[in-house]
Every structure is written in C-alpha cells, then in structure tokens.
Amino acid sequence: MLTGRKWNWFDWLNSLFMIAVCVAMIYPFLHMGSLSLSTSNVSMTQLRLLPEEMTLANYKKVLTNDFVLSGFVNTLKRTAAGTALSLLAIVFTAYPLAKRYFPHRTFWTMFIVFTMFFSGGLIPNYLLVKSLGLMNTTWALILPGLISTFSMIIARNYFMSLPDSLEESAKIDGANELSILFKIIIPISMPIIATLTLWTAVAHWNAWFDSMIYMTDTKKHVLQVVMRRVVLEGTQDMVDINTLEDSNASVNPETIKAATVMVTIIPIIMFYPFLQKYFVKGVLVGSLKG
Template structure:
C-alpha cells in the first residue's frame, strides 16, 4: 500500500466513526432508563428498558404523525416518480418539438421560484390547506431528478423504440412495456430520492397544516426535540412501572430513532440500483 492508500483508509475510518457513533449513541440513550442524560457518552445502556419506546409509540401525536408521514411518502413518491417519467421521457426524444426550449424552461425553475408567500397563497386559494395534497402537489416534480431521468432515457438505444413501432406499438405501450422494465436503476434512484425527501420534510407541513393531528412525524419530532414541547408526550408522568421514570432526554432519543429507522431500513432494497442509476443518468446528454 502507498502512503495515499494509508491516508485514504485512515480518513474513511475516521469518517465512518464520526457518522456511526452519533447514531449508536442516540440508540443507546433511547434504550436507557431515566437516570441517563443526553450529554453522557456511552454506546451500551447501563440499564436497558423499552419504556421510552412504549411511551412514544402509544402517543396520539406520534401515531398520527407517523401515519401522515407514511401516507405522504407513499402517495408523494408514487406520483412524483410517475410524473417525472412522463416529463423526462418525451424530453429525451430528439424529434420532440422545441425540446431544448422546454428543457431550459424547466431548468429555469431550479434557480428561480415564486417565493414562500405566493406559494402559500396558491395552496390556500386552491383549498388544499390541511390536506395531504398540500404536501404532495407543490413539489410534485423535482427538476434535478427529471434531468437525471431524461439523461438516462437518452442513453437507451433508439432501436428498441423503432422495433416496437414496427410491431405496431404506440408511445404508451413502448413506455410501460419496454422502457420502464429496463429502467429500474433510474426508477429506483427516483424512488429513493423522493421517499427520503418526503419522509424528512417538515417545513411545508408546519406552514400548510393548522391541525396538530395532521402534522407529519418530523414536525412532531421537531416540537419535542428542538422546541422542548413536553406536553405532546407528557414526559413528566411516570411510566407503567412506578419505579421507572422516563425523562425528556431518553424520550427525545426514542422519538428520533422512531423517525429515522424506517427510512434507513428502506434504503438497502434499492441500493443495488442506486449507484448505476445516478452514474448513467449523470453522464449522458
């Protein structure tokens, strides 16, 4: 090994430790008893307990937030991927009229937007307040994701489409029966990006949702962890065990883990497609 390999390996080890340790520390605090505080560094709980998770998962705000986030993620991801493909596929065709103009117009939205107040007035004017559509429709298509998908479709051989047309297939049949089945790398990439984005989003919910029971999980977590809103979980009460006190720090740690673990478990299923989809989609065009 050269000196560069040693330095690179050491850097990666330090980076992995710096990335994994906070997660393991938070996981340890979430399983700890009420005597453990967030500023005490350890990887193994002194006394392990499930009381924190029981209190978090039995709370109405957490359950409603989890349900709202799950609905938003599934619905938003499905529609986002579908409409991104519907936009990217025509723009990938060289014979599409004024393709450069439409692509430039869409890219323009990456640098300029209407602003927060016009977006709020638009959502309110459409009657989308306190609905899931307010969280899904405004950001239905990501320009960056659309460009990556367009470049991927441009990398596919045109002979596939030509042979299908000879057999009598129209554009819809070609897209759903030929293009999409061989485009799983880019589709998996779009699903991952969209799902992670919807799962972690909180600002739009805080603006468009006035009913606390319609907030997504990240807003509930923010109110508990950052704002210290203890009444949402009533952490001043004892747990089911009279000898077991649940303190705010362990509750916050359990809240963070409940909001993080589901999306982490989702990633391995799409990992094998992710790198290929990004690589191919970023080179062509």
C-alpha cells in the first residue's frame, strides 16, 4: 500500500478476509501444538491455544519410538538424496532446452510436457519398479519421479531469461558448456534453484503413498506413513503407552497423535525461512519470462 493513500472499502474487506484466512490456517496448528503438550486429562472437545498442564511426555514417547525414529531417518535420506538428484536432473534437462540452437528443442519440450497429462498409471509403475529390483529400497521413492515436468518448465523459462552475452563471453575465454553451467549459470540462478529446492524437498517430505506400496518392510517406511498409521488407523503397537519410563507421566492416544503430527511438520517448516528470500523472485521470473 502506498504511503498516505486512504483506505477504501475494498482495502478493509480485503484485510479482513486475509486476517480470517490467516486465523483459519494458524489456529488448528496452535491447537495441535497445545494438545501435543497437554497431559492425558485434557478435554478433547475444547479448542485451546495453550495447554492447561504442560508436559513433554508425549514428545518423549514419540521421539523414542522405534517406528518414528526409523521413519524420520528414512524420510531424511529420501528428502536429501531425492532433492539433490532431482535438482541435478532438472537443471541438466532444462538448460539444454533453454538454448535456441538446441536441435528440435520444441519437439522435446512438448514431448516432456505430454507426461504432465498422461502417464502409465499405478499398476505399470509398480510392475516396473518391481522388475527393476527396487522394492524396499530408497531408489523406489526417488527414481520414478526424479524429474518434475512443471519444475523443469519453470527452470527452462528462467534460463531463457538470462542474457546470451554471458555464455558468449565465457566461450570467448575458453569455457566449455559444463564450466559455463556450474560456474556462471547456476550461481546467478539461485532464486530458481532455491525455489525448486523448496518445492522438491517439501514434496519428498510429505510423500507417503509410494512408500506404502513399494515398501513391504515396516522399518523402511517413511515418517509420513508412520504418522498415517498413528493418526488415521490408531495402530496401538505404534504408540505403546505402557512403555513410558516415567510412570507418573500419563499420556493418551490423542496427545500422542498430536505430538506425532508436530514432529512430522516442524522440520520442514524450519527449512522454509532459509529459502524465503529467493522464493518469490524465483517463481515470478521462472513463470513470466522466456
């Protein structure tokens, strides 16, 4: 809003609407956090912002559970490896397609975009993963969706917005294509790289369905599958309350579920502030230019 401009009715309505949206999004998160810090005698029918009696027994139980720990490690491995490999594959695909001298560039671009609308389906993908011997491996969660077509198009548009003079000057100095890509293009493309990193990391962190169908060993399930079993199915062997070391710290399944949800979402939320300053610029430039 410009300084000194008077607010009209639209500004007030828009502000009230945005405040209502923020409250609707933040309040359930605060309630879940309050519930995760509450003791077993908390009323489940009341919405709260702060717990009446605070305890860390729920988090202690969740963070010492074997299923949660193994799921957390599996999710970290998947997110780290999947994000790094996906970014590398996206850049290696988008950079050549951004060059006007690339042979049949339009055909290959449309060929890749075609996959956004049509795919082989679940059963062919499952049979492919099984025939390649990837069942019960992290590769089954990474390789089938290694390249996001949408992310590749965004990266391609961003690379097309860069001036050709940068590449021409580097070639005059004797640089090859890989040197130009890693020493010039990628360093000045941090907004789109950071944006794609955030998108890919969040997608891998939140994914659960592929782990559920490709992983038959429960010790290899990702954290989201563990959370699903705890929250939706209420599987008691996942949260055996009787194993608490402190017998005075009573918990119940609902507070355990809330703590599991918080443990699942807090790490990825903490990841966002480090990339926030690049996010808006990367999205705008990558989607509008080219």
